[in-house]
Amino acid sequence: MEHQIGNVISQYRQNRKMTQEDFALRLGVTPQAVSKWERGTGLPDVALLGDICQLLGISADTLLGVQAPHIMENNNAAFEKDILNNIIAEPLVLEFGTELVPCIAEGMKTDLIYQKRKELAEATGMLLPLVHIRDNTALGANEYRILFYDCVRFQAAAAPDASQACYAQIIQQVYDQCRLHYDALLNKQLVKTLVDNIKARYPGCADGLVPERISYLALERHLQKIIREKGTLRDLLHILEDLESALPQP
Numbered sequence: 001m002e003h004q005i006g007n008v009i010s011q012y013r014q015n016r017k018m019t020q021e022d023f024a025l026r027l028g029v030t031p032q033a034v035s036k037w038e039r040g041t042g043l044p045d046v047a048l049l050g051d052i053c054q055l056l057g058i059s060a061d062t063l064l065g066v067q068a069p070h071i072m073e074n075n076n077a078a079f080e081k082d083i084l085n086n087i088i089a090e091p092l093v094l095e096f097g098t099e100l101v102p103c104i105a106e107g108m109k110t111d112l113i114y115q116k117r118k119e120l121a122e123a124t125g126m127l128l129p130l131v132h133i134r135d136n137t138a139l140g141a142n143e144y145r146i147l148f149y150d151c152v153r154f155q156a157a158a159a160p161d162a163s164q165a166c167y168a169q170i171i172q173q174v175y176d177q178c179r180l181h182y183d184a185l186l187n188k189q190l191v192k193t194l195v196d197n198i199k200a201r202y203p204g205c206a207d208g209l210v211p212e213r214i215s216y217l218a219l220e221r222h223l224q225k226i227i228r229e230k231g232t233l234r235d236l237l238h239i240l241e242d243l244e245s246a247l248p249q250p
Contacts, residue, residue, distance in 0.1 A: 107167025125233035
């Protein structure tokens with residue numbers, strides 16, 4: 001058990017680019033304690049498990065090594081993974097027809113999506129989620145469409161072009177649809193990422209507030225309202241302060 005938990009902590013801590021010292025500081029323990037956990041010579045206190053999972057972005061089952069129940073009669077792990085990967089509607093999907101495959105393949109060699117993600121963040125404080133990109137033979141050969149949670153938000157035809165103009169046109173539409181309809185795209189995971197960023201850059205601004213006193217879902221609903229009214233989340237610091245001031249004093 002000690003080695004199992006220690007290995008998980010070590011793996012996910014390194015995935016998040018945290019040193020043992022960083023991790024210990026955020027938990028309020030010593031680096032020596034973290035080192036003992038990861039070497040399998042000690043276990044974290046039960047009271048710390050929730051904070052450890054939150055910092056590492058994992059579930060308690062993952063931390064404790066609890067295996068999920070099988071969903072295939074033959075326990076085929078590859079088939080199970082394939083089914084589970086397709087069971088939930090993705091927040092943001094770009095699909096395209098066969099004639100656009102070369103255009104998209106060439107465009108993916110550029111950093112245009114990064115540029116648009118940065119542009120959206122700088123202009124609105126909104127975080128563009130991962131864009132799942134895939135071909136779809138059911139579409140017209142030069143058609144593409146943008147989906148939020150399996151709902152088509154935009155569909156059009158593009159002129160296949162060996163240059164990057166075609167790809168730039170398509171990615172601009174992804175950006176435009178996200179900016180126009182971000183309230184429909186927002187989810188608890190994106191909200192948590194925004195809050196975690198605030199906590200990391202401005203310690204104390206959201207500590208003990210989200211999710212302890214304001215749930216991620218409640219904050220998501222509030223942010224959706226602000227997006228519809230103002231179209232920006234740039235002032236998230238004051239948004240959180242206003243919410244905190246409206247809470248009953250403990």
